[in-house]
Ligand SMILES: Cc1cc2nc3c(=O)[nH]c(=O)nc-3n(C[C@H](O)[C@H](O)[C@H](O)COP(=O)(O)OP(=O)(O)OC[C@H]3O[C@@H](n4cnc5c(N)ncnc54)[C@H](O)[C@@H]3O)c2cc1C
């Protein structure tokens with residue numbers, strides 16, 4: 001017997017979780033399951049939700065003020081062009097519901113400018129509330145605090161970069177030692193845990209809770225800046241509480257600066273999405289990959305259907321059947337698209353991935369140029385069904401979402417999370433509708 | 438692979454504390470391609486429950502690929518922090534790049550114990566005792582009441598801590614007055630015979646010596662579905678031995694298990710385990726570390742008890758409309774790390790949903806913190822409780838007063854941290870399908 005569901009989503013990143021939630025929302029009594037192998041790229045991502053930061057092909061490289069303006073001009077085949085700009089808005093509204101008070105930015109169409117750990121500013125559509133007091137458009141003076149044991153954030157350098165980049169405020173950076181951390185390679189989860197649980201740490205003046213110890217350490221450096229920015233390690237489970245306590249005790253606004261991987265804001269978002277899946281009654285199977293599929297009658301006419309997929313559980317092959325399938329296995333990083341020296345491919349369904357015959361055409365010499373390989377991925381129709389080389393849907397009941405899709409370069413455009421949300425939302429909604437029709 | 442080593446005959450005492458020789462394969466195993474796959478994304482580190490609470494633990498990325506590389510360069514000793522790893526295997530299933538982290542930890546631990554730990558040290562003796570609980574248990578179960586009494590004495594616990602480094606904070610598990618195997622023999626073995634539905638039950642040590650009610654529940658549930666059950670000879674699964682770097686002990690145990698289980702498979706049975714660490718060990722660690730004849734066969738024919746029913750029976754339909762007694766209405770469920778790694782974390786809640794009146798609530802994805810023998814060691818007790826804190830909080834915030842899990846040591850930790858009574862999912866299925874108080878000897882039923 002197979003494990004039976006109405007909608008089966010493959011891949012548990014931002015695209016897959018959004019698709020599963022959208023399927024559950026569009027079809028109230030549908031049984032929805034999400035199968036995912038490893039953890040998603042959300043653990044590395046900043047937790048910012050970018051829609052479109054830069055227009056593709058724009059050499060002037062000026063950050064976009066209003067991403068929705070630019071959506072209308074995207075080339076044919078771009079995932080946003082496929083789903084249409086109304087779907088992008090609907091997807092954002094759907095996200096805002098899930099994120100609740102954990103995210104800000106919904107009051108305007110315009111991009112917000114969030115300072116990054118390198119001291120640049122990043123145009124983004126939605127940002128975690130923990131970063132809200134730090135926006136670069138806010139003219140208040142700023143103290144940035146870095147830690148000796150966290151070399152990825154050099155506060156004095158970031159402060160001077162911000163000023164050089166034309167931020168409308170004065171910024172100053174200091175580097176301290178984080179109370180309770182001795183290892184110079186301590187994990188970000190260790191910092192967060194110390195603050196979450198207010199663990200007792202020893203300081204020069206005896207034993208105190210980690211939160212108070214941190215406040216004491218920062219206090220003496222604070223001049224009259226009304227806000228203080230820390231690298232994003234301020235708690236995990238109880239991040240709001242930690243930030244509020246630091247804010248109260250320092251008497252200033254406290255914010256977080258998104259960090260490179262691994263990233264706590266990304267992990268917190270992941271946590272929130274998985275809680276939402278539980279609330280929505282979506283069944284989650286994780287830690288095991290989908291490895292292959294079977295069609296209903298094995299005939300390969302056009303418009304054929306997937307009957308079931310096979311999940312490999314440490315050697316035991318377990319069939320999982322759905323009426324509708326969503327493929328959200330990620331791009332080259334998430335392992336949804338594979339490449340070897342000969343070819344680029346999609347490993348589960350072997351869907352068509354267009355790419356130049358010659359490997360040397362996959363790259364351009366300019367390392368910072370727009371790389372063809374960055375846009376490798378499946379080509380979908382407007383229903384998000386992957387298309388074969390003849391432009392016909394590969395399968396009647398398969399849709400794809402997120403970075404497994406091609407036709408966009410998320411790193412250059414700053415559109416990663418937005419594309420995952422919009423395509424996940426559309427693929428999930430359509431799958432849910434179809435499964436219960 | 439050599440056949441020179443014969444499995445020892447399990448007698449406690451005859452091979453207990455002699456120095457061991459770590460088998461050569463572990464060290465020769467070529468893990469370089471695995472190490473080279475690491476692109477230093479640190480996903481493993483963010484999943485490590487020990488690194489989160491213990492500033493002295495460098496984390497899986499160091500423990501695995503980095504240490505492996507260091508080792509290859511010159512005669513670097515294995516860092517002693519490897520003994521702080523709890524073998525939860527979370528890093529393993531987190532790594533997006535298929536780096537075989539737990540295999541690296543297991544081999545590093547084996548090498549560390551062999552080369553850097555004195556065989557006469559208190560730590561070695563203690564670890565070997567904990568790892569070989571299986572060979573002490575028969576003694577205790579011969580005189581369970583005395584054993585329970587003696588181990589419950591505070592002076593014994595104090596001695597345990599002072600002389601052996603076993604924490605006195607925990608209550609040692611009680612031994613059952615009748616082991617599962619004794620019960621099985623007394624009832625005359627299988628009550629159902631079937632040509633085509635046959636399972637070999639790997640009960641493991643804990644449900645044999647300490648919680649035979651779990652093993653009995655498995656028997657009744659499977660017989661309810663018409664399965665013939667065989668209970669092959671078996672040794673410890675090896676999990677506590679891997680975790681303590683006692684690879685030679687694990688190898689001996691694994692050899693017995695593979696031989697017996699492969700024979701059962703040959704006779705048409707699938708292997709079923711009721712403990713998630715046992716199934717993990719047979720499925721993943723054996724093929725990673727050993728290559729006896731039949732290892733792969735055993736791995737790919739081993740199943741978790743509930744998973745198997747879901748795939749081979751219409752479990753949902755069978756449970757639809759059943760209900761259980763009052764004492765089983767609310768559960769705080771904790772998915773053990775070793776079932777999480779097998780993709781089984783969502784399963785229990787989904788299955789119990791079909792039973793009327795049960796409200797099973799998942800207490801979240803944190804590790805329980807005890808990790809087998811880990812939390813028994815005096816030096817790890819505090820870390821273990823810090824890791825568990827999140828789970829305790831979630832359990833206490835749920836409405837339930839009863840805990841539920843499939844791992845015997847997680848169950849100890851859940852009970853220890855909250856005072857709740859803890860059940861195994863099979864016991865709930867038994868109550869729903871057969872009735873909780875059915876006594877062991879049911880009428881013989883034949884498959885037609
Ligand atoms: C370092 C980094 C920084 C980023 N920063 C930002 C940023 O600041 N802003 C922004 O908007 N975006 C950012 N992104 C991009 C954004 O995170 C991604 O575009 C987006 O999250 C991709 O989501 P996804 O769901 O499509 O894929 P993934 O997150 O890659 O998820 C794919 C999932 O599918 C699973 N999977 C793969 N194969 C199988 C299989 N066979 N069976 C079952 N499951 C499978 C994987 O294990 C994984 O969990 C960043 C990405 C990276 C890597």
Ligand code: SF4
Pocket residue numbers: 474475476477478479480481482497498501502531532533534535536538
């Ligand atoms: S998760 Fe895997 S690839 Fe990433 S640092 Fe750890 S071992 Fe390396």
Ligand code: SF4
Pocket residue numbers: 484485486487488496497500521522523524525526527528529538539542
């Ligand atoms: S097995 Fe568990 S404790 Fe050990 S390094 Fe991996 S995640 Fe950490």
